[in-house]
Amino acid sequence: MPDTLSQTFSALADPTRRAMLARLSRGEASISDLGEPFRKRMSLPAITKHVKVLERAGLIxxxxxxxxxxxxxxxxxxxxxxxxxxxxxxxxxxxxxxLDAYLKTVTAAANEPKKGDPDEHAK
Amino acid sequence: MPDTLSQTFSALADPTRRAMLARLSRGEASISDLGEPFRKRMSLPAITKHVKVLERAGLIxxxxxxxxxxxxxxxxxxxxxxxxxxxxxxxxxxxxxxLDAYLKTVTAAANEPKKGDPDEHAK
DNA sequence: GCATTATATAACCAACAAGTTAATTAACCA
DNA sequence: TGGTTAATTAACTTGTTGGTTATATAATGC
Incomplete structure (x- = not known):
């Protein structure tokens, strides 16, 4: 399903693409700049594909x-x-x-002291 | 590549699984509890598979x-x-x-005032 | 022991992701 | 005009994902 968030998470689910983002966080870069660290491992078309995934996900x-x-x-x-x-x-x-869990327990008990609450874990 | 972070992002790249996490953020739930909102759309084995993906990603x-x-x-x-x-x-x-972009421009200019810097974006 | 409930496994399929090589486009340079 | 550089497209292969149905396991309750 191509909802935006799924596309984004799926684009992030790859170390090559995350490395490209890290590179971009230090400044603008061309396709070959972005691909340079991977050129021993993968071809140029593979690199432009990764970039395209990032682009379609709205990350770049x-x-x-x-x-x-x-x-x-x-x-x-x-x-x-x-x-x-x-x-x-x-x-x-x-x-x-x-602390936080404790506080929630306390406030929950104060508001609604009944036991066996199905939301028990949320405390 | 099954590095942990990639597995996690990939598990998050699905609206069914994100809905399951949302459900869990409101408290513990069994497999069938988690699957209940999807039972019209998908079978039980499909649901246990989604849960397994979340589990292997360390999310649950x-x-x-x-x-x-x-x-x-x-x-x-x-x-x-x-x-x-x-x-x-x-x-x-x-x-x-x-503000932040402006501040970076200013400090960059102070350190290195040359123009057409390939790192322009990083400022 | 037997039926019921909750979950898991197996075997399969269609769609998609990630890579390849080879060929193509587009801008620049001389 | 022709050559070089940067990126893209096409066609294909391989592995993975997300679903299916049918079958199996495991704990509970009578």
């Missing part, structure tokens, strides 16, 4: 200057991922299993 | 209680994603195109 923007195709990061897709992640922040943050 | 932890397999979120994988995202925070945050 490709321009044209002479024969080159200078690429840069597009914040939009990254922002979408960050927004999606937000809803899970409490789960990965250090304090969750300790 | 599956226990056993009688015939059920109660699942819960595993913060570890989410934390890995969040950590990876951190390096791009500046790109998606509101202020980037404005």
């Amino acid at each position: 923007i490709k321009a044209r200057r002479a024969q080159q195709r200078p690429c840069k990061l597009n914040p939009e897709a990254l922002k979408d991922v960050a927004n999606w992640m937000e809803q899970y922040r409490q789960y990965w943050e250090e304090s969750f299993d300790r | 932890i599956k226990a056993r209680r009688a015939q059920q397999r109660p699942c819960k979120l595993n913060p570890e994988a989410l934390k890995d994603v969040a950590n990876w995202m951190e390096q791009y925070r500046q790109y998606w945050e509101e202020s980037f195109d404005r």
Whole structure:
């Protein structure tokens, strides 16, 4: 299913493409710049395909200057991922299993002291 | 390539699986609980496969209680994603195109005032 | 022991992803 | 005009994903 977020996550699910993004986080780069670290391992068409995946996922923007195709990061897709992640922040943050979990237990008990709540885990 | 982060992103690249995670963020759930919203659309084996993908990606932890397999979120994988995202925070945050970009231009100009810098975007 | 409930496995299929080589387009340069 | 550089397209192969149906396992309850 080609919903935007799925496309973005799927584009990120490849170390070559993540390396390309890392490269772009240090500045604009052409296709061959982006591919250079992989040229021993893979052909140029493979590289342009990876770039195209990043582009279709909205993670980069490709321009044209002479024969080159200078690429840069597009914040939009990254922002979408960050927004999606937000809803899970409490789960990965250090304090969750300790203070935060404790606080939720306390407030839940105060609001609704009934036992066997199906949402037990959410505390 | 089955590096952990790629597996995690690839597990997230599916709306069914993201919906399952959303369900789990509101509390523990069994396989059939997780699958219930999709039972009109897909078979049970398809559902257990999705759950298995989430499990192998480290996004959930599956226990056993009688015939059920109660699942819960595993913060570890989410934390890995969040950590990876951190390096791009500046790109998606509101202020980037404005203040931050401006500040980088200024400091770059102070250090190296030459024009047509190939790293222009990084400023 | 037997039926029921919950989940898992096997075998299969269609669609897609990631790579290849070979050929093509497009811009620049002399 | 012709050559070089940068990137793309085409055609193909191979492996993986996401689904199916049918069958099997495993724990519970009578």
